[in-house]
Amino acid sequence: MVIGIDIGSTTTKVAAVGEGTSIIKVRTKAVDAITSATGAFGKLLVENHLSLSGIDKINITGAGSSKITDNLFGISTRRIDEMIAIGTGGRYLSGKDRIIISNIGTGTAIIEVSGDRITHLGGTGVGGGTMTGLARELLKTSEFDTIMNYASKGDVRNVDLHIGDIAETNIGFLNKEYTASNFGKMLDTASREDIAAGIVNLTYQVIGMVSVFAAKSKNNGTVVVPGNGSHNPLGQKILEEISRMYNIAFEFPEDAEYATAIGAALSS
Numbered sequence: 001m002v003i004g005i006d007i008g009s010t011t012t013k014v015a016a017v018g019e020g021t022s023i024i025k026v027r028t029k030a031v032d033a034i035t036s037a038t039g040a041f042g043k044l045l046v047e048n049h050l051s052l053s054g055i056d057k058i059n060i061t062g063a064g065s066s067k068i069t070d071n072l073f074g075i076s077t078r079r080i081d082e083m084i085a086i087g088t089g090g091r092y093l094s095g096k097d098r099i100i101i102s103n104i105g106t107g108t109a110i111i112e113v114s115g116d117r118i119t120h121l122g123g124t125g126v127g128g129g130t131m132t133g134l135a136r137e138l139l140k141t142s143e144f145d146t147i148m149n150y151a152s153k154g155d156v157r158n159v160d161l162h163i164g165d166i167a168e169t170n171i172g173f174l175n176k177e178y179t180a181s182n183f184g185k186m187l188d189t190a191s192r193e194d195i196a197a198g199i200v201n202l203t204y205q206v207i208g209m210v211s212v213f214a215a216k217s218k219n220n221g222t223v224v225v226p227g228n229g230s231h232n233p234l235g236q237k238i239l240e241e242i243s244r245m246y247n248i249a250f251e252f253p254e255d256a257e258y259a260t261a262i263g264a265a266l267s268s
Contacts, residue, residue: 041073
């Protein structure tokens with residue numbers, strides 16, 4: 001059995017890949033890199049009644065993996081390039097070998113998968129960290145569930161400037177309801193719920209458009225979205241609106257948040 005550990009800035013995910021690529025998964029909140037990695041690994045063993053003797057090797061990846069320089073628990077431990085892990089995991093979860101991957105974490109990484117070739121195209125600093133950072137300043141909270149609860153009740157039209165606010169008709173293929181400027185309206189009467197909706201809208205619209213540009217540049221019509229930000233219903237709705245606008249399919253695979261850990265485990 002091979003263990004993949006994705007040591008992120010906010011959470012650490014572990015995936016164990018056994019024979020027949022059966023996968024066991026756990027996650028913990030990140031503390032420091034070593035505590036997070038060993039704690040998540042221990043949780044995996046205890047919860048699933050696994051023994052150290054059954055572990056062949058450990059592959060680590062993510063921002064915190066550079067802090068670990070020795071073998072863990074006496075087991076051969078190897079560092080996997082995070083972009084390779086994301087690409088490998090996204091390819092496995094999607095079941096496709098020609099895709100664009102937009103991995104939403106603290107920021108967002110954009111990766112092209114073409115067969116066995118995995119290429120890091122770039123990305124954006126906009127991601128989950130953008131939402132929590134702006135919310136901390138504007139809403140006085142950085143709790144993700146609280147931000148999403150506020151946003152689900154907000155009206156983004158009180159925050160964002162839409163094309164219909166400045167034009168009488170559609171502009172080209174852009175509908176009057178589409179955003180002209182994020183936070184470009186910002187009414188004095190905007191509630192905290194409206195502001196939260198604006199924060200989420202800004203984040204996922206930027207991610208969506210960067211993903212579209214990447215997909216179009218590579219003549220690829222499919223964007224797979226793994227990472228912690230993948231299964232956010234409000235974010236998915238925004239990406240699906242962009243999907244219809246630009247004829248790019250956004251896919252949200254099961255176990256998306258574990259894609260990088262799974263990819264690390266599957267990397268040779």
